[in-house]
Amino acid sequence: MAKIVSREIRLASRPNGMPTAANFSLAQTELRPLQDEEVLVRNLFISVDPYMRGRMNDGQSYVPPFELGKPLDGGAVGEVIESRAEEFKPGDVVTSNFGWREYFMAPPKELHLVSREVQPLSVYLGALGMTGMTAWVGLNLVEVKAGDVVYISGAAGAVGSVAGQLAKLRGCHVIGSAGSMEKVMFLREECGFDIAFNYKTVRCLSNSIWRCPTGSMSISIMLEAKRSKRQFRRCESTVGLSPAAASPVTTRRSRLPVLLTSLT
Numbered sequence: 001m002a003k004i005v006s007r008e009i010r011l012a013s014r015p016n017g018m019p020t021a022a023n024f025s026l027a028q029t030e031l032r033p034l035q036d037e038e039v040l041v042r043n044l045f046i047s048v049d050p051y052m053r054g055r056m057n058d059g060q061s062y063v064p065p066f067e068l069g070k071p072l073d074g075g076a077v078g079e080v081i082e083s084r085a086e087e088f089k090p091g092d093v094v095t096s097n098f099g100w101r102e103y104f105m106a107p108p109k110e111l112h113l114v115s116r117e118v119q120p121l122s123v124y125l126g127a128l129g130m131t132g133m134t135a136w137v138g139l140n141l142v143e144v145k146a147g148d149v150v151y152i153s154g155a156a157g158a159v160g161s162v163a164g165q166l167a168k169l170r171g172c173h174v175i176g177s178a179g180s181m182e183k184v185m186f187l188r189e190e191c192g193f194d195i196a197f198n199y200k201t202v203r204c205l206s207n208s209i210w211r212c213p214t215g216s217m218s219i220s221i222m223l224e225a226k227r228s229k230r231q232f233r234r235c236e237s238t239v240g241l242s243p244a245a246a247s248p249v250t251t252r253r254s255r256l257p258v259l260l261t262s263l264t
Contacts, residue, residue: 004031005028005029006103007026008027008101010025010026011067011070012024014058034084038084038085039082039083039084039094040103040104040105041105042102043078043099043104044121045076045077045121047129047130048074071101074100075095075099075130076098077095078095080093081103087108088113094114096110096111132162135162145170148170149172149175150164152175155177155183155187155193160176164176164187165192168191176193177198178197180198
């Protein structure tokens, strides 16, 4: 293997508030020779996700924090350049958690083979990646089926927009709320939501849904369903990860942007 110099983004310092370019450094590293049972991959796409802000803090969480002076990691789609493992061959497209760098070497167990026929390949970091899986699992956990009414708040987000489309494919009546008219139009025209409205411009959430042609469904039914312990499924949010610099930076659970409700 010819010598390969890879560029990578490293965490230079821990942000206080919103991250800036000064918190990162661009470094070059020469890759060592490929070993048996290793695969050399060149990244094509990398994902920059909100949860990564929490990992920039030095504190205990559900995943270890990023290390200072080390490359960050995250979801990536790459192409196999060379392989000394029988599971992969040059030209294969794989997903991994080795983002934020041009090239990397990894054992087969750290890679997942995907189809090159799916285009664009970046979809494996979205609808066919972590956010899409979150939406799919949320719907499955409450066994959403044809004829159900599904309400999704924060519906224009990465998870909510996929959840709404999956629910439509199952034959559900889908209602979504978002924070701007641009997002509302996106939900109606591109995602196929039956109803979408801007929660910031309505005085009463109940009335905004009730005025729409939703059949027998209204917010009062949703609240009654909650009181009667019908199924509500919540997917977590990553907001409040970069408060003002004057405030301590903490990772916390917040009011959840995606609420999947199965009403029968």
